[in-house]
Structures are given as C-alpha cells and as structure tokens.
Amino acid sequence: MLYDTLIGPFAEFEFMRRALAGVLTLALGGAPVGVFLMLRRMSLVGDAMAHAILPGAAIGFLLSGLNLIAMTVGGLVAGFAVALLAGLVARVTELKEDASLATFYLFSLALGVTIVSIRGTNIDLLHVLFGNVLALDDPTLIAIAINATVTMLLLALIYRPLVMECVDPLFLRSVSRAGAPAHLVFLALVVINLVNGFHALGTLLAVGLMVLPAGIARFWTRDVSAMIVIAVVSALVAGYAGLVVSFFTRVPPGPAIILAAALIYLVSLLFGPVRGLLRQAFPGRHLEA
Amino acid sequence: MACLRLHDVTLGYDRHPAVHHLSGEVPSGTLLAVVGPNGAGKSTLFRGIVGLLKPLAGTIAIDGGKPRDIAYLPQLADIDRSFPISVFDFVGMGLLRRTGLFGRIGARDRDAIEHVLGQVGLTGFEARAIGTLSGGQMQRMLFARLMLQDARVIVLDEPFNAIDAKTSADLLALVRNWHAEGRTVLAALHDIDLVRANFPQTLLLAREPVGWGPTGEVLTADNLAIARRMCEAFDDAAAACAADLPPAHAA
Numbered sequence: 001m002l003y004d005t006l007i008g009p010f011a012e013f014e015f016m017r018r019a020l021a022g023v024l025t026l027a028l029g030g031a032p033v034g035v036f037l038m039l040r041r042m043s044l045v046g047d048a049m050a051h052a053i054l055p056g057a058a059i060g061f062l063l064s065g066l067n068l069i070a071m072t073v074g075g076l077v078a079g080f081a082v083a084l085l086a087g088l089v090a091r092v093t094e095l096k097e098d099a100s101l102a103t104f105y106l107f108s109l110a111l112g113v114t115i116v117s118i119r120g121t122n123i124d125l126l127h128v129l130f131g132n133v134l135a136l137d138d139p140t141l142i143a144i145a146i147n148a149t150v151t152m153l154l155l156a157l158i159y160r161p162l163v164m165e166c167v168d169p170l171f172l173r174s175v176s177r178a179g180a181p182a183h184l185v186f187l188a189l190v191v192i193n194l195v196n197g198f199h200a201l202g203t204l205l206a207v208g209l210m211v212l213p214a215g216i217a218r219f220w221t222r223d224v225s226a227m228i229v230i231a232v233v234s235a236l237v238a239g240y241a242g243l244v245v246s247f248f249t250r251v252p253p254g255p256a257i258i259l260a261a262a263l264i265y266l267v268s269l270l271f272g273p274v275r276g277l278l279r280q281a282f283p284g285r286h287l288e289a
Numbered sequence: 290m291a292c293l294r295l296h297d298v299t300l301g302y303d304r305h306p307a308v309h310h311l312s313g314e315v316p317s318g319t320l321l322a323v324v325g326p327n328g329a330g331k332s333t334l335f336r337g338i339v340g341l342l343k344p345l346a347g348t349i350a351i352d353g354g355k356p357r358d359i360a361y362l363p364q365l366a367d368i369d370r371s372f373p374i375s376v377f378d379f380v381g382m383g384l385l386r387r388t389g390l391f392g393r394i395g396a397r398d399r400d401a402i403e404h405v406l407g408q409v410g411l412t413g414f415e416a417r418a419i420g421t422l423s424g425g426q427m428q429r430m431l432f433a434r435l436m437l438q439d440a441r442v443i444v445l446d447e448p449f450n451a452i453d454a455k456t457s458a459d460l461l462a463l464v465r466n467w468h469a470e471g472r473t474v475l476a477a478l479h480d481i482d483l484v485r486a487n488f489p490q491t492l493l494l495a496r497e498p499v500g501w502g503p504t505g506e507v508l509t510a511d512n513l514a515i516a517r518r519m520c521e522a523f524d525d526a527a528a529a530c531a532a533d534l535p536p537a538h539a540a
Contacts, residue, residue, distance in 0.1 A: 160390050167372040174361045175385055222373045222418050
C-alpha cells in the first residue's frame with residue numbers, strides 16, 4: 001500500500017521517473033539561488049524575471065515549435081538581456097533596480113504573450129504559462145542538468161563576494177572590484193534557473209521552487225550555509241510530494257509541487273524555531289543574562 | 290615622506306563642489322583630524338581619497354598604493370544587519386585583500402580574527418549574529434575588521450558618533466596605537482577637545498580649506514568662526530569656477 005503510493009508511480013511509469021529527475025535537479029540548482037534572492041530582498045525581482053524570459057522562449061517556439069532546447073536558448077537570451085539591461089540602468093542612472101526591472105519585464109511579458117498568441121494555440125499558451133513537467137524529453141532533462149551543474153559551480157565561485165555584497169556592499173566596493181561582476185553573475189544564475197523552472201512549472205510558477213524553499217529555510221536557521229541545505233531539502237521534498245499528489249489526483253503537477261512547498265512553508269511559519277509564530281506566542285521565560 | 294598627495298582637488302556632486310581646490314600633503318605616519326561643520330565636505334573628501342568618488346578636478350595620489358589599499362570606515366555604513374552572518378565571519382571580511390576571493394582562511398587567519406576581536410573587547414561574541422549587536426558593539430566590530438585589513442593608511446569618518454564614553458575611549462586608544470605603529474590615520478571628528486588632546490595635525494575644512502597644520506595653530510577661535518560661517522547651499526545658477534580657466538593673458 002505504502003509502496004504503491006510512494007514508489008509505485010515512479011517504478012511503473014517512465015514519464016514519472018523523468019518528471020522526478022527533472023524536479024530534483026531543479027531543486028538542487030534553484031533553491032540555493034532562491035536563498036540569495038531572499039537575502040538580497042530580490043524575491044519579487046525573481047518573479048519579475050520569470051516573466052521577462054517569455055518573449056525569448058516564445059520566439060524559440062515560433063521558430064521551431066515546442067522544441068524545448070530552442071525555447072531554452074531563447075529564454076536565456078531574453079532573460080540575460082533584461083537582467084543585464086536592468087542591472088546596468090540601475091548601476092549607471094538614478095533609477096533603482098526594482099523600477100528599471102519593472103519597466104523591462106512588463107515590456108518583455110507583453111511582447112511574449114503577443115508572440116505566442118500570433119502563432120500558437122491556446123494549448124501552447126497554457127504550456128508556456130504553466131509548463132509540463134510530465135513531458136520532459138531527454139534533451140530537456142540534459143539541459144536542466146547542465147543548467148543546475150553550472151549554477152552550483154558558479155555559485156561556489158562567487159560565494160564570498162556575493163555574501164559580502166549582500167551584507168556590506170560599501171565595504172566590498174572599497175576593497176575589491178568583484179562586487180559588480182558577482183552581482184551580474186548572480187543575476188545570470190537567476191535567469192538560468194528560471195529557464196529551468198520554466199519547462200517544468202511554466203513562466204508563472206517557475207520562481208516557486210526558488211522562493212518558497214528559501215522562505216522555509218529562514219524559519220529554521222540563522223546560518224547561511226545551513227539555510228541553503230534546508231532550502232534544497234525542502235525543495236526536493238516538495239517536488240517529490242507534488243508529483244505523487246498530482247499522480248493520484250487531478251491536480252496538475254506544477255501547481256501540486258508549489259502547493260506542497262506552500263504547505264511546508266505554512267508548517268515552518270507556525271513551528272519554525274527562528275521567529276516562527278508559535279515560538280513568538282510562547283517565547284518561554286526570559287533568561288538571567 | 291609624503292604618503293597622500295592632494296593636488297588642487299575639487300570633489301562634488303553634479304558639478305557642484307563639496308570640497309573646493311584643496312591641495313596638500315599628508316606625510317606618512319601622520320595622525321590627522323579633519324574638522325568642520327556638517328556639510329563641510331569631510332565625508333566627500335574621504336570618499337575621494339578611498340576612490341569611491343572621482344574628483345571633478347585635480348588629482349589624489351597615494352604613494353606606493355592604490356585607493357583600495359586604504360582601510361575605510363564610512364560614516365553611514367550600508368550594512369544589512371538582518372543578514373544571517375556571525376561576528377567572526379563578518380570580521381573575517383577584512384582578510385579579503387590578502388586571501389582573495391577563493392583563498393583559504395586557515396588556522397593563522399582564525400587566530401588573527403580572534404586577536405583583533407580581543408583587542409576591541411569582543412571576545413566571546415564570535416558566534417553572535419551581527420543583528421544582535423548594540424551600536425557600540427557594532428562599531429567595535431567594524432574597528433576589528435579595519436585592523437584585520439592591516440592597512441598603512443586608515444580613514445575614519447566620524448568614528449565616535451553616537452558611541453558612549455567608554456567605547457570611544459577604547460577605540461581612541463586603538464587609533465593612538467595605529468599612530469604609534471607608524472600608520473597614517475585620517476579621522477573626521479566633531480569633538481574639538483578630543484582633537485586638541487589627541488591629534489597633532491588638523492585640517493579645518495569648510496568646503497575650502499580654512500587651515501591645515503599643527504592642531505594648536507589651526508583650531509583658533511578666528512578659524513573656527515570662519516568655518517562656521519560657511520554657506521552650505523549649492524547655487525544652481527553659479528557660473529563655472531573661474532580658477533579652472535586658463536589665464537586669459539597667458540602668452
């Protein structure tokens with residue numbers, strides 16, 4: 001019985017195994033990036049970026065149909081363009097990053113929906129907006145795996161300046177030139193992982209497996225490294241649980257995964273030891289010193 | 290030996306000068322106080338010296354070093370105190386120029402971090418998150434990071450603001466130590482008595498330099514009155530500064 005529920009779907013169906021491999025890979029790359037998005041107060045920026053990759057993916061779709069490689073390349077190009085332009089405008093002019101990004105992503109989203117509706121059907125639009133984790137083919141899985149690997153390597157490379165840029169940007173600027181490149185590499189990583197999530201979860205939910213696990217981790221630890229580990233683990237659990245739920249119900253896999261993550265988030269919010277609601281309501285007697 | 294050379298430096302924002310035509314030399318090993326009313330250009334001067342602000346005119350030269358070799362304590366640190374990082378790791382940032390972005394932080398570096406934490410009186414705070422520190426403890430921690438940078442030139446922008454007497458006395462003792470070790474220290478300060486008692490050299494700044502030299506000769510009642518009369522407002526209709534124009538009758 002337990003076997004049938006928890007392992008059976010994956011043992012029996014190849015598309016479930018592929019979906020599981022895709023989601024787990026996604027979690028490994030996306031969750032750490034999500035932690036830094038949260039720490040830099042850029043969670044909503046991530047959301048905006050998710051919309052920004054749409055026109056690129058749509059152009060890829062126009063040129064070669066539902067070919068996920070073409071859509072990946074297109075999404076990467078569009079995402080990088082918007083991230084770099086927004087970052088540059090923010091660094092060079094008075095406009096702050098949020099304002100300049102909002103401009104670029106709205107333009108980008110409108111362009112993307114226009115392109116898809118010109119050529120595609122409603123089903124295509126649905127696929128683009130919500131993804132389809134149950135239809136991952138080999139090249140797509142490999143693309144996701146490459147993206148996740150690149151993410152982990154690059155994140156390890158820029159870890160030190162990235163943390164410093166978060167905690168004390170002025171100090172980093174006064175001792176090193178690494179701040180701006182680290183920031184740009186980080187934005188690129190955000191895009192790479194959004195494109196990754198785009199295949200499985202669609203443009204609207206792609207950022208979910210990045211932002212929610214990071215939020216969960218914040219309730220369990222005050223240490224950055226531990227936060228990354230917890231975020232990855234909760235993303236893995238949410239991905240797996242979402243697929244299982246989706247298999248036995250009529251809930252589509254994308255929303256099921258995000259709902260599973262939201263459930264973990266809710267539990268963390270209530271019971272997390274770091275300023276969880278219960279801990280705040282019953283803090284215990286104050287200490288001597 | 291001069292260590293810091295300012296040649297006709299004008300620093301400012303949107304073409305408006307905040308420091309106007311400042312020239313002078315800071316010999317190596319100087320303990321220099323920079324004094325002046327709010328808006329006199331002290332912070333602007335420091336931002337120029339450490340390379341965060343490009344001069345509108347003139348040159349700033351640092352002998353045998355780059356601006357990034359200077360240890361700089363800004364007046365308004367842009368620190369995200371909610372970031373989950375321990376005091377130990379935060380102070381360790383001071384090692385960046387030595388270890389680089391990837392270098393290992395080994396046992397000797399750890400000892401060095403412990404040592405500077407001890408010197409600022411924060412032993413036992415290693416594992417604390419920076420968000421839990423008080424204002425004074427925060428300043429002690431920033432001093433610890435500054436010491437770890439082991440810089441020949443140290444620039445402190447109003448280091449004793451909003452700090453209690455005990456803490457500022459402790460930190461001032463550290464500043465005097467650096468001076469004794471032969472480092473060059475520049476500090477922007479408001480407490481005239483503290484400057485008179487501890488800083489041999491003073492630059493009195495009111496956008497333009499009012500006086501620069503031995504503290505006793507600079508901080509006279511007349512000079513302070515001149516500095517206080519400085520006009521703070523920028524004039525958008527002001528003409529381009531004539532001092533920058535070549536003389537009309539030059540042959």
